[in-house]
Amino acid sequence: MRRGVILLVAMLVLGGGATGYILWSGRPAPAAGRSTLDLAKPGQFLVRDRATGLIRGSSTRCDRFHAAHGTGVCLLAQPGATATTYALVLDHAMRQTRRVRLAGIPSRARVSASGRMISWTVFVTGDSYTGAAFSTRTGLLDTRTGNVTVTIEDIPLIKDGRRYHSADVNYWGVTFAADDSRFYATVATKGKTYLVEGDYTRWQAKVLRENAECPSLSPDGRRLVYKKRMPSGAWRLHALDLATDRETPLAETADVDDQAAWLDGRSVMYAKGRDVWAVPADGSGTPRLLATEASSPAIT
Numbered sequence: 001m002r003r004g005v006i007l008l009v010a011m012l013v014l015g016g017g018a019t020g021y022i023l024w025s026g027r028p029a030p031a032a033g034r035s036t037l038d039l040a041k042p043g044q045f046l047v048r049d050r051a052t053g054l055i056r057g058s059s060t061r062c063d064r065f066h067a068a069h070g071t072g073v074c075l076l077a078q079p080g081a082t083a084t085t086y087a088l089v090l091d092h093a094m095r096q097t098r099r100v101r102l103a104g105i106p107s108r109a110r111v112s113a114s115g116r117m118i119s120w121t122v123f124v125t126g127d128s129y130t131g132a133a134f135s136t137r138t139g140l141l142d143t144r145t146g147n148v149t150v151t152i153e154d155i156p157l158i159k160d161g162r163r164y165h166s167a168d169v170n171y172w173g174v175t176f177a178a179d180d181s182r183f184y185a186t187v188a189t190k191g192k193t194y195l196v197e198g199d200y201t202r203w204q205a206k207v208l209r210e211n212a213e214c215p216s217l218s219p220d221g222r223r224l225v226y227k228k229r230m231p232s233g234a235w236r237l238h239a240l241d242l243a244t245d246r247e248t249p250l251a252e253t254a255d256v257d258d259q260a261a262w263l264d265g266r267s268v269m270y271a272k273g274r275d276v277w278a279v280p281a282d283g284s285g286t287p288r289l290l291a292t293e294a295s296s297p298a299i300t
Helices: none
Strands: 045-049 064-068 071-078 084-090 096-103 105-111 117-125 135-142 157-159 162-164 170-176 182-189 192-199 204-210 213-217 223-229 235-241 246-249 267-272 275-280 288-291 294-299
Touching: 045 064, 045 288, 071 105, 071 117, 084 105, 084 117, 084 135, 096 117, 096 135, 105 170, 117 170, 135 170, 182 204, 182 213, 192 213, 192 223, 267 294, 275 294, 288 294
Parallel strands: 064 105, 064 294, 157 204, 170 213
Antiparallel strands: 045 294, 064 071, 071 084, 084 096, 105 117, 117 135, 157 162, 170 182, 182 192, 192 204, 213 223, 223 235, 235 246, 267 275, 275 288
16 A cells, blocks of 8 residues: 555455454444543643543543544544454544544554644554564554555665565554654564654655664654663663664663653653553653553643
8 A cells, every 4th residue: 555545444354353352243433422621722631541441531432542732543442353443533622533444453543743643553463562473554644634544564664774675564653753744663573673763755764773662752852762672571661862862761660561652841651550650751750650540641
């Protein structure tokens, strides 16, 4: 598939069921419900309630959620013989404005700071990043043009100064820059993961460094926070200064399998266990609890 294809029907068809899913009558994913939230109001702290699946303060149920500048994206699984996910595009009042049908299990979701660009990742094989037997599909939606990129796997990738080709390339965990064209993401190939920088307009990407997953770009565009695989096998959050290429481990020493989000210009927030925590992005301080029984944190 090429960039700019409008997705009208199912994107992919899986050959079988997905791990951990049960049959569910095939009914369509529900539309977003009424809400007291206004995603256009700045500074709101939003999370998904683990017990109900609702975005707190709303009647919208999601498996993954993110929002920025009056736009939200809600990934909602519809289990069945073939695992299906709906990417629901939400307006400032949490009303559904578009629904994209995906094949797979919800994994990551992100909205650019301007609210224009939306990304998602689904597992099409396996259900976590901890094993070797998994495959992902990552797509993009430009809310200004309405164009959907079914998968970014065909983006020309430069590695070690040369065009890289491999059938096992997988992308996940997109984060957007302020210009809504430059983005960062994870690419996996040949048993290794890499941080890549991409350009949506020019449709190209390049590898920046090895062993960096699920990046999140700071509001000022100067730092990335990502999870890094440690010798123990656990992931630990690190920050990268893009100007100096200096990497700093954060004070959160626990295993964090999440794509962090920036709480403000100084701290990042993330799901750990069943709760949402925050930690300074400069390596100082200690983790602090933000919300219990919650996930998918976002700041409007």
